Amino acid sequence: MFKGVYPAIITPFKNGEVDFEGLEDHLNFLIENGVSGVVAVGTTGESPTLSHEEHKKVIEKVVDIANGKIQVIAGAGSNCTREAVELSIFAEDVGADAILSITPYYNKPTQEGLKKHFEKIAQSVNIPIVLYNVPSRTALNLEPKTVKVLSEEYSNISAVKEANPNLSQVSELIQNGITVLSGNDELTLPIMSLGGKGVVSVVANIVPREFVEMVDSALKGDFEKAREIHYKLFPLMKAMFIETNPIPVKTALNMMGRPAGELRLPLCEMSSEHKQVLEKILKDLGLI
Ligand SMILES: O=C(O)C1=N[C@H](C(=O)O)C[C@H](O)C1
Numbered sequence: 001m002f003k004g005v006y007p008a009i010i011t012p013f014k015n016g017e018v019d020f021e022g023l024e025d026h027l028n029f030l031i032e033n034g035v036s037g038v039v040a041v042g043t044t045g046e047s048p049t050l051s052h053e054e055h056k057k058v059i060e061k062v063v064d065i066a067n068g069k070i071q072v073i074a075g076a077g078s079n080c081t082r083e084a085v086e087l088s089i090f091a092e093d094v095g096a097d098a099i100l101s102i103t104p105y106y107n108k109p110t111q112e113g114l115k116k117h118f119e120k121i122a123q124s125v126n127i128p129i130v131l132y133n134v135p136s137r138t139a140l141n142l143e144p145k146t147v148k149v150l151s152e153e154y155s156n157i158s159a160v161k162e163a164n165p166n167l168s169q170v171s172e173l174i175q176n177g178i179t180v181l182s183g184n185d186e187l188t189l190p191i192m193s194l195g196g197k198g199v200v201s202v203v204a205n206i207v208p209r210e211f212v213e214m215v216d217s218a219l220k221g222d223f224e225k226a227r228e229i230h231y232k233l234f235p236l237m238k239a240m241f242i243e244t245n246p247i248p249v250k251t252a253l254n255m256m257g258r259p260a261g262e263l264r265l266p267l268c269e270m271s272s273e274h275k276q277v278l279e280k281i282l283k284d285l286g287l288i
Pocket residue numbers: 008009039041042043044045134137163183184185200201202245246
């Protein structure tokens with residue numbers, strides 16, 4: 001079901017509002033450059049600062065523009081189970097191919113609580129659910145044993161977007177038959193060497209075609225070619241986190257003349273020092 005590059009698409013803003021024209025332009029750019037699909041309203045899409053109405057409208061618009069040409073994984077997570085269920089049902093109803101469901105953040109449930117949370121979601125939709133584990137943002141780790149129990153009970157839970165850099169944990173997930181998508185651009189190649197199937201990517205918003213070539217090379221077993229691209233793009237991948245994502249990726253896209261637009265507070269404009277670092281990397285890659 002999941003293989004390749006899935007940019008976590010940015011949400012363009014103009015004059016404080018969602019720029020749906022810019023969203024369509026950027027999504028078509030990604031489609032034209034060979035991505036397998038996109039994640040709509042993930043972290044990179046600034047989900048925390050979209051209203052529920054905007055969140056739903058962006059998912060609906062992305063599904064509409066994609067029009068079956070690529071997969072749409074709808075960001076539908078929450079630290080409130082009831083809210084996550086409601087959003088997941090909405091995403092399925094408007095035609096999303098799958099949902100990305102982050103582990104609850106801030107309220108730090110136990111593994112038993114995580115299991116019950118995702119059980120409720122799996123019981124509410126039929127489309128596939130990609131569990132999203134990102135300890136650096138949620139302050140908890142979704143353990144492989146919890147994923148194993150869920151995947152054995154629910155056929156629509158079979159994939160994890162893994163942003164925990166612990167590669168032993170990645171091996172355990174894959175050994176248990178779980179499809180793993182990297183949740184960290186820099187770890188994509190190492191994870192694919194273990195059997196991962198691709199990535200939910202930030203940097204692919206900027207260089208989709210090259211990142212697709214890297215992942216496709218790894219999927220074909222051509223790790224020499226994949227490594228070559230990995231190291232070419234490594235400075236840009238690192239720069240995506242020189243400040244909190246998506247500040248760098250939107251800054252880079254604006255530098256490239258692409259319609260990324262503003263950030264919503266509390267995310268704000270990148271420091272001029274970091275802008276200079278990013279600008280040099282983009283120039284070195286011939287992107288500006
Ligand atoms: O938008 C997402 O979802 C992503 N979140 C990660 C993060 O910013 O913590 C990075 C990931 O590649 C995309």
